[in-house]
Amino acid sequence: MDILLLHPGFGVEIAGIDLTGPVSAPQWRAILDAFHTKGVVVFRAQALDEAAHVAVSRRFGDLQTHVLTQFLTTPHPEIYVLSNALREGKPIGNHKEGLNWHSDWSYKAEPAVGSILHGRVCPAEGADTLFACMHMAYETLDEATRTRIDGLFATHSYATYYDRAFADRAPLTEAQRAATPDVIHPLVRLHPGNGRRALYIGREVVKEIIGLDPEEGAALLDRLNAHAVQAAHVYRHKWQEGDLVAWDNRNTMHQATDYDDSTYIRIMHRTTLAGERPVPATPMVRAA
Template sequence: MTTITFRPLTPNFGMEIYGVDFSREQTADDIALLRRLWTEASGMLLFRDQHLTPADHVRLTACFGKVQDDIATQAPVLAHYLLEGYPEIYRVSNKKIDGKPLGREDAGTYWHSDGSWMQQAPRGSILYAVELPTVGGDTMFADMAGAYDALSPPVRVMLDGLNAVHSVLNAAISTSYTKEYAGKLDQAASKAAIHPVILKHPVSGRPAIYVNEGFTAKIVELTQLESTAILKMLFDHCTRPDFVYRHRWQLNDVVMWDNFSNMHFAVPNYKAHGWRLLNRTTVLLEA
């Protein structure tokens, strides 16, 4: 019987977990512990040296909640990046076979929270490193709960009660999503939602800043000029080095995060250094 242990990834958020082998079934007690640690780590968990089949990846995802299996319906433009036979697994990769992309090459090359444009945004994402370049391709994560705690009291008061529009159109205009939605901006515009600027985590109740450069278009209650200024201040604040963990990938890493507590940025500096292939599953918020 193995014992689960852990260490902090940063002084403020994230944990590296030891003693877990996701190629095997997990006990109910271990699942309960991992779920608790996920919340206590403010969203970020790292598991090294996992050797997973796609079925293993889906099973480990189910340890943390309901597994999203309708990615092709929610985002049809991404359907061809799903792993054949596994509608739960979305691939991010610069690798091509016979000229055909194996996954989405420039996925996440901007600060964002996965699915914040959905009416019910997904709680978590779980990424598994299948193939890596010789150097580069790090992913940065921001602690949005810690960033909220560091705001001055008057700014917290100002933000309380404000709401923001999150839209795929915002990303389609200004990020690598442009390529996916070329000629389909009407489809991008239809995928939008309004969420509180300060979101109380649905499990822990801890408040976090819930805006991101990729999908957040405007703060509803403010003028465009006011909204642009406040959002820029928040983006700059949340990505200060003291709120950021930069993950240097190792083969067979499993990294998971909470989209209500974290946003992330994939650093696109690796393409001259080999193939990069990561498989991602999504954990939905349980009712």
């Protein structure tokens, strides 16, 4: 088993291992260490069936079922399908999701620890996934900005995200809005697996910074988001069929890229690691 760096600051490919066969305890310890410290772990050419995908995912941690149950279209409810394919005239998966920078389910009180995505049918062009290292994003900020944001908290809002990202869809019902109340998370979180600080933001999902004037807070969020996703912090994953990619939401953000869905079919299977409450790097302070 070889561990190959994909980006100068984060992301690795685990080569020379077949996840359909036995993987030793020392090998899994090395994989989990890479997951915690490097944020993105790539396995190429993995011929996993759905049951094997779920079994491998469980070795990363407990799983949870996606709330969009209409896209749980395999025999395994742990698998959330992303696809533009149809079955009997109905979509088998969610399509055009994640075309904005985010970490999964940050709008929940206990956001998903990570996700594990398997490329089943991948377009020949487009449909890449971009990953940004949020450790690097925080650590490359100037000292004055780090001092300013340590101890600040922000509101993450599913309703705000939905209204911004899916303006072309039917609006959320009052019941759906009530079921996804706003939550408050630190702007800077501490990763419990490696002890490093990471920015915790998102392009559409963060509604406001607690205690800041709305205009001032929006300007700060714009600056932090732009800084976080500059090229030096980003790894672009070009999918090949059979790729299995695991990412840690506690130290990365990601964004899907578009593709020609009139020419290509795309089928991706995702499992989601159960959530945990973000650990503030610094206790909440009064914004100034």
